[in-house]
Amino acid sequence: xxxxxxxxxxxxxxxxxxxxxxxxxxxxxxxxxxxxxxxxxxxxxxxxxxxxxxxxxxxxxxxxxxxxxxxxxxxxxxxxxxxxxxxxxxxxxxxxxxxxxxxxxxxxxxxxxxxxxxx
Numbered sequence: 064x065x066x067x068x069x070x071x072x073x074x075x076x077x078x079x080x081x082x083x084x085x086x087x088x089x090x091x092x093x094x095x096x097x098x099x100x101x102x103x104x105x106x107x108x109x110x111x112x113x114x115x116x117x118x119x120x121x122x123x124x125x126x127x128x129x130x131x132x133x134x135x136x137x138x139x140x141x142x143x144x145x146x147x148x149x150x151x152x153x154x155x156x157x158x159x160x161x162x163x164x165x166x167x168x169x170x171x172x173x174x175x176x177x178x179x180x181x182x
Contacts, residue, residue, distance in 0.1 A: 075154075
């Protein structure tokens, strides 16, 4: 379990907790974790660390340590990219992102027809 205690740029103190799995890829096929051993580690961690239903992060070695979210598509677990974001956009004066629309969505609108003076 990883705890993160920090302050954002708007001065709000934040606490985040996540369960962290570290995947290590090696060519040593004799010392891989078997499923029962992994389940034992997970159950022991839940008991000893008081782990609840937290977000799962996965660390995986790339050029540097990559950090991923873990999702389940009903059949397989998927590593998905994590992204950063400003947590205090209203305090920092960040402009609100404009909603993007396709031109085809706007053509159904009665407010601006070809030949009118609105365009």
